[in-house]
Amino acid sequence: xxxxxxxxxxxxxxxxxxxxxxxxxxxxxxxxxxxxxxxxxxxxxxxxxxxxxxxxxxxxxxxxxxxxxxxxxxxxxxxxxxxx
Numbered sequence: 001x002x003x004x005x006x007x008x009x010x011x012x013x014x015x016x017x018x019x020x021x022x023x024x025x026x027x028x029x030x031x032x033x034x035x036x037x038x039x040x041x042x043x044x045x046x047x048x049x050x051x052x053x054x055x056x057x058x059x060x061x062x063x064x065x066x067x068x069x070x071x072x073x074x075x076x077x078x079x080x081x082x083x084x
Contacts, residue, residue, distance in 0.1 A: 006034050010055050015040065018048045021082065022065060033059040042067060 006027065015023040018040050026035040040048050042064050049062040 006056060006058055011036065011052060014048065014051050014055060018044050018051070020048075033061050036060055036062045037065055038062065039065045 006025065008025070011025060012023060015036075015038055020038045020040040022039040024037040026037075036049075036052070038045075038048070040062075045062050045064060049060050052058070052060045052062070
């Protein structure tokens with residue numbers, strides 16, 4: 001699969017609309033999805049993931065910072081919220 005570069009601004013805005021204040025993304029050529037780590041409530045994660053797919057047409061796997069494992073957080077590549 002070729003490298004898919006998501007539109008960070010769309011992800012950032014959808015994250016904020018779903019109550020997130022922290023958001024990290026990770027994408028690579030090995031996966032056919034983009035991983036997102038955020039502080040959105042666990043009950044809202046599936047809605048957040050669905051909105052991301054609908055807006056961008058890209059597959060996502062969404063994780064909560066509250067329930068993430070060390071493996072999940074180690075390979076996150078880019079912080080997009082909060083904005084530096």
